[in-house]
Amino acid sequence: MAVEARMAIGLPCGMAVVVRPFHANDAAACGAIVGATPLWQRIGLGAERTATLLAAAAERGETVLVVDDGGVSGFAWIDAHGAFGRSAYLRMIAVTPDRRSAGLGARLMDAFETIAATEDGHAFLMVTDTNADAQRFYRRRGYVEVGRMPGYVSPDVVELLLWKRVGAPSRT
Ligand SMILES: CC(C)(COP(=O)(O)OP(=O)(O)OC[C@H]1O[C@@H](n2cnc3c(N)ncnc32)[C@H](O)[C@@H]1OP(=O)(O)O)[C@@H](O)C(=O)NCCC(=O)NCCS
Numbered sequence: 001m002a003v004e005a006r007m008a009i010g011l012p013c014g015m016a017v018v019v020r021p022f023h024a025n026d027a028a029a030c031g032a033i034v035g036a037t038p039l040w041q042r043i044g045l046g047a048e049r050t051a052t053l054l055a056a057a058a059e060r061g062e063t064v065l066v067v068d069d070g071g072v073s074g075f076a077w078i079d080a081h082g083a084f085g086r087s088a089y090l091r092m093i094a095v096t097p098d099r100r101s102a103g104l105g106a107r108l109m110d111a112f113e114t115i116a117a118t119e120d121g122h123a124f125l126m127v128t129d130t131n132a133d134a135q136r137f138y139r140r141r142g143y144v145e146v147g148r149m150p151g152y153v154s155p156d157v158v159e160l161l162l163w164k165r166v167g168a169p170s171r172t
Helices: 003-008 024-035 047-059 104-118 132-140
Strands: 018-021 063-068 072-083 087-095 122-128 144-150 158-165
Touching (some): 024 072, 047 063, 104 122
Antiparallel strands (some): 144 158
């Protein structure tokens, strides 16, 4: 990528962006991203608890990916059969606040959808109905609302179930 293009997306020159598997020593950095995000502060999900949850998920064999641009700048937690026991479900995605809108979330979504395509070709995720920025991000990628769940995570808050077909169904 040309230097001008790297600067235009806020990427320091010479620094590669990779999406790679989570290692136990990424837990604190991923937790800090969640701890710095008001959405999760409101439901009491802090840095330490997130670090513990992600480390445990990776230990169980669930897929946790990090986007690394010289440091951990985001992560995605994916349960390959987390939707209805058969389709890929994106449990959590976050990019560190000062690196948002630079395409890192898109890289994580590409990885999620690749996994979903190799499962049964359906990708699912949930988003809070007040999280307009994230909804815009998902809808632009082709996700559509297929359900609404009032009070599913927090009382008085509605969660939207979003779905995208990402490949031909590969099994029944
Ligand atoms: C949603 C999120 C993962 C997207 O990652 P990203 O690296 O910013 O995504 P990209 O750069 O690939 O795409 C940017 C788009 O994401 C959307 N977006 C969502 N939340 C955003 C935020 N807080 N800041 C900037 N853009 C955001 C916008 O539509 C933006 O498009 P724009 O730049 O044209 O305004 C990231 O913004 C984030 O961590 N948000 C807070 C946590 C969250 O809401 N997670 C999803 C819960 S369901």
